[in-house]
Amino acid sequence: MRLTEAQKRFYAENGFLAVENVVPAERMAAMRQRIEELCARWDSAEARRVGVQQEAEIAGAMTRDKTAQTVRKFSNLVPYEPVFKAHATDPDLLDMVEDLIGTPLSLYADQALLKPPFVGSEKMPHQDNAYFRVVPDSAVITCWCALDDATVENGCMHYMPGTHRWGVVEHEHVPGTPHLVPKGYDPAKAVAVPIKAGGVIFHHSCTLHHSPANNTPHWRRAFVCHFVRSDAEMPARPADSPPLLRLR
């Protein structure tokens, strides 16, 4: 599934791009079902091997019980979970990634980011490359796949257009919290990007973004793949990391 020139131009100008109706319905159902199973068994070995994180474990979160209804994140699903590997290696998806960052292409990391009903907390503003430090910063891209309809009310993605041209910016303390946020982040200038389940949003590694809390009785779940050009420098990856999953 190739991107149009207009879509490529939108990404180049804004640092993000939403594309609706990308993921087949059967795979969507299978990914949702597997997330439900992992949440239900959040304290099992199979959930722990995909790095389960609870809302109660994040800095600044109010102390709360850990249950199937408070799971915030699973990391590194692709090596263990076939349905998520099928998504990360889907040729239609990779065509679009290739259109935006080129080849050779690898998977840098993957995670399921969940906002449970009423409990899902805000994701503070950040730039992905503040963590990844990939060089050049245009060589890494995030593909955020909506497993549920993502809305303003349940915590959809918000982006500050054009900030992918800023490079990685300095961060400052949010008074009264342990959080650091990028200097120059202005939530009033961030654009909400609601998207239906099965759609994806691509964003550049330097695009400033955040997502608000989920104030609804419904889950907001996403499966996120960070793709990288295999020929980029990746100084934040420990030397003894397993080899990257090469894609094309």
Ligand SMILES: O=C(O)CCC(=O)C(=O)O
């Ligand atoms: O899913 C979210 O709410 C935040 C996602 C995010 O920050 C990212 O994919 O870089």
